[in-house]
Amino acid sequence: MGDLDIADVARRSGVPASALRFYEEKGLIASIGRRGLKRLFDPSILERLTLIALGRAAGFSLREIAAMFAPDGRPRIDRRKLAAKAETLDRTIREMTALRDGLRHAAVCPARSHLECPSFRRLLRAAKAGVIRAPQISARKAKRRAARRSFKQPD
Amino acid sequence: MGDLDIADVARRSGVPASALRFYEEKGLIASIGRRGLKRLFDPSILERLTLIALGRAAGFSLREIAAMFAPDGRPRIDRRKLAAKAETLDRTIREMTALRDGLRHAAVCPARSHLECPSFRRLLRAAKAGVIRAPQISARKAKRRAARRSFKQPD
């Protein structure tokens, strides 16, 4: 009745059907049954997907996220892991902040070459100090992702 | 004389020799010549590698970084691109900060289930609002990377 087919879920969540099947295969989500061949999802899937998006944004891998849902289904998220991730996140934030400031300066810096700018060299020294990790998201993917990003899920 | 072979560069930069060859192939670095078969690098390669690490950390792809070095070799970095990247970075920082705070709360939240915690639900709503992008760095790679991370390059 209130159940959703995969297209509904895709539309309401912004997650492509192919990704939903993929998530199911990986155990991140489960359909509540089938109508013929077609998967049926409970509306609560939308909340679950939000949770998954959240985890991804926090830097968890799908594997890690899957582990956050107890085998019985509901989220039993390890609070220690959460705290640990918050810490990592915090480190990353500090790194990126330094980086952002460095970039901002470099963008307006009057020095001939960036290598001649003391501020830029400071940034380099910071990078050298090993302060830096790589985020890594491909340009094309990021673009497609951005184009798709509506994820409105009314509720 | 002061020239470095690939092992020296690897040791002093923390970048594996295989990655250095890869970078050369992609045009991110260049050897100054060969001794027999063996590549020789100018010590300035170390600064270049720091620059590359910096770019990676800022979220530039290798392709983008390569484009930042003029064909003649020295960095001619587009200041507008820099500013743009600083903006993206800033957005990401804000997202991650929200996320970090959410996670921190969730870690100490007394609610039975995270889904019952008002604060966590607020976080979910924020995520739903599309505030969220994914950083994406694999666990295994991150671990290997961390183990390797010394990058001391004594100047």
Add this chain to the structure above:
DNA sequence: CCTTGACCTCAAGTGAACTTGAAGTTGCAG
């Protein structure tokens, strides 16, 4: 009842950034 389009499965492809392996060559310590 029949068509059709939305769904299905399974396999293979993608792209980024490297790593690994096999097979060959060689600078240089002893």
Add this chain to the structure above:
DNA sequence: CTGCAACTTCAAGTTCACTTGAGGTCAAGG
């Protein structure tokens, strides 16, 4: 001078998170 560790090339493999394609099934509208 010789042996071998360390380099070389080139191809293929790896991980992650999906997407794409081929070929098949079937629920529902006309």
